[in-house]
Amino acid sequence: MMRGVSVSFGGAVGVRRPVPGTPGVRSGGRYAARTAGASATPRRPLARASSQGRRASWRVGVATPNSSVDMDVDVDTALENELKENGFRSTRRTKLVCTIGPATSGYRELEQLAQNGMNVARLNMCHGSHEWHREVIQRIRKLNQELGYSLAIMVDTEGSEVHIGDIAEPSRVDMDDRWTFTIRSLDAESVGPGPSDHPEDGAGEPGGQPEAKRPRIASVSYDGFSEDVSVGDEILVDGGMVNFRVVSLQGPDVICECIEPGILLPKANLTFRRDGVPVRARNSMLPTISAKDWLDIDFAIENEVDLIAISFVKTADTVKHLRSYLTSKCMPKQDGPGAGTRAAPGVVSKIESSDSLRNLDDIVAASDAVMVARGDLGSQIPLEDVPVVQQQITTACRRLNKPCIVASHLLRSMLEHPTPTRAEVADIADVVQQRADALMLSGESAAGLHPMKSLEVLRAVAVRTEQQQSMLGASSGGDGTEQEQISEGICSSAANLAEQLGAAAIFVYTKRGYMASLVSRCRPSCPIFAFTDTNAVRRKMNLLWGIIPFGLPLDANPEKTVERTFKLLRARDLIKEGQLVVVVSDVGPTADVIRSIQVRYVTKDGSL
Known part of the structure; x- marks a missing residue:
């Protein structure tokens, strides 16, 4: 056993540094590695985010008193490259979520998104068949397995x-264009011109009504649509990206005229306003999770996705009901189809209605993560309230230790244009300054003309804003149980200690990801390396701010795990000689010894 100085305070904090003059220690305090019996297995070459197909994992021989043990540690390829290219303190903390659609569903396109920093791939179940989504999931899994990524997959129900039908393609809507929204079944939904609303005008004939003025038709998902709207009502598409005014009602058909032009996307949602006030339509009384949603949820479970996002969550009861269902469906089976243990997906609650805001804390507490869906939210509350409410939601998420995703209209102009507006760039920076965990692209990456450029802009603005931002400021403990308060206190102390000592990184060893989330909440300025032996936990940590998740077998003896980690990362040149690392762990044989803080110095070969 090597000898060293160990300083502890109540068994919680220890500082270990090598002592000159002891066996295996050079003068100057650097520990010389004992190589006798160590494996000579060479380390693998650096994995690059390319089509070479090398995984970002490596194997190093680790000497133990009696034998040499080979061990793997896995880290996402893109994150490893960021660490090496930018340095620890310049590595991006804010996570990036990309919606996958026709523009990005191919293998090569998915690989480009991963190279450019995508952490979570979102699949919007409003669009596409289960077969289409299954193929995308398979491609993402192939990327993870063959190229060393650790992309999480989120299914959004x-x-x-109320939304329009799955029209063939996005369509520009100009001022005064007429559209018919109907509950009738259409043989072929089309954005092309339909029959004239005023045949006596000679539309479509020479000298008649211009084709742009001819009505176009699309189906609507809600049977009571034509009964709930009135002439003069405003219909907002995707929270106001296109606005119509109802000009007439003809049985199941609602004839509208565009009053604010824009782009109409397939499956765009519709909200109503009467005299400037949102109309609480009959569909607001429908269950949050529809019959189709349950089919999509079963699909998500079958394909072992990591996260399921639920739209228009009104109360925490919906979240609890879904969690109970997921738990029952993912319980271990002894035999038959689906035998074995399957990790239950995390539940992401989308805050996009005034009902959600009334029950915000309860919903956040019941969820695994929260999405601020600003598009729909902006049609439910006054526009000037959206920035204030966004801040309230991100603050509530951080206080309750739940990841927060800010979505909708981050780079809306890049659906068509290669350069964002300056206001969009400022908006992204504001979200990063609010310390949200993740930013999400929707139509920009799914159906836009510039999906890769959109992600590059999102990433660049996030990194630049983080570089200018002071990250110190640990959160105060919550009102949980005594054990939870102890964990929160240790993690807050670890973050503050890392700041005071100028630590290169914080290492967190965790089984469930809980301790990693607590450290993340403190927003330290150094990166957080989170080690877990569960792939599902590793992928879910992709949503946590500042977390770089590693896959690593965890030994029952925490000291062995820490020593092996240092050797592996030192061999990979991810940590350097002389750096200081703060170590936090919730892994151990008993609950009495698992919560601890240690300060370690990196030696030449990673030995302790």
């Missing part, structure tokens, strides 16, 4: 919102 449709919910009980």
Whole structure:
């Protein structure tokens, strides 16, 4: 056993540094590695985010008193490259979520997104068949397995919102264009011109009504649509990206005229306003999780996705009901189809209605993560309230230790244009300054003309804003149980200690990801390396701010795990000689000894 100085305070904090003059220690305090019996297995070459197909994992021989043990540690390829290219303190902390659609569903396109920093791939169940989504999931899994990425997959359910049919393609809507929204079944939904609304005008004939003025038709998902709207009502598409005014009602058909032009996307949602006030339509009484949603949820479970997002969550009861269902479906089976243990997906609650805001704390507490869906939210509350409410939601998420995703309209102009507006760039920076965990692209990456450029802009603005921002400021403990308060206190102390000592990184060893989330909440300025032996936990940590998740077998003896980690990362040149690392762990044989803080110095070969 090597000898060293160990300083502890109540068994919680220890500082270990090598002592000159002891066996295996050079003068100057650097520990010389004992190589006798160590494996000569060479380390693998650096994995690059390319089509070479090398995984970002490596194997190093680790000497133990009696033998040499080979061990793997896995880290996402793109994150490893960021660490090496930018340095620890310049590595991006804010996570990036990309919606996958026709523009990005191919293998090569998915690989480009991963190279450019995508952490979570979102699949919107409003669009596409289960077969289409299954193929995308398979491609993402192939990327993870063959190229060393650790992308998480999130399925976003449709919910009980009113939306138009899955029209063939996005369509520009100009001022005064007429559209018909109908509950009738259409043989072929089209954005092309339909029959004239005023045949006596000679539309479509020489000298008649211009084709742009001819009505176009699309189906609507809600049977009571034509009964709930009135002439003069405003219909907002995707929270106001296109606005119509109802000009007439003809049985199941609602004839509208565009009053604010824009782009109409397939499956766009619709909300109503009467005299400037949102109309609480009949569909607001429908269950949050529709019959179609349950089918999509079963699909998500079958394909072992990491996260399920639920639209228009009104109360925490919906979240609890879904969690109970997921737990029952993912319980270990002894035999038959699906035998074995399957990790239950995390539940992401989308805050996009005034009902959600009334029950915000309860919903956040019941969820695994929260999404601020600003598009729909902006159609439910006054526009000037959206920035204030966004801040309230991100603050509540951080206080309750739940990841927060800010979505909708981050780079809306890049659906068509290669350069964002300056206001969009400022908006992204504001979200980063609010310390949200993740930013999400929707139509920009799914159906836009510049999906890769959109992600590059999102990433660049996030990194630049983080570089200018002071990250210190640990959160105060919550009102949990005594054990939870102890964990929170240790993690807050670890973050503050890392700041005071100028630590290169914080290492967190965790089984469930809980301690990693607590350290993340403190927003330290150094990166957080989170080690777990569960792939599902590793992928879910992709949503946590500042977390770089590693896959690593965890030994029952925490000291062995820490020593092996240092050797592996030192061999990979991810940590350097002389750096100081703060170590936090919730892994151990008993609950009495698992919560601890240690300060370690990196030696030449990673030995302790």
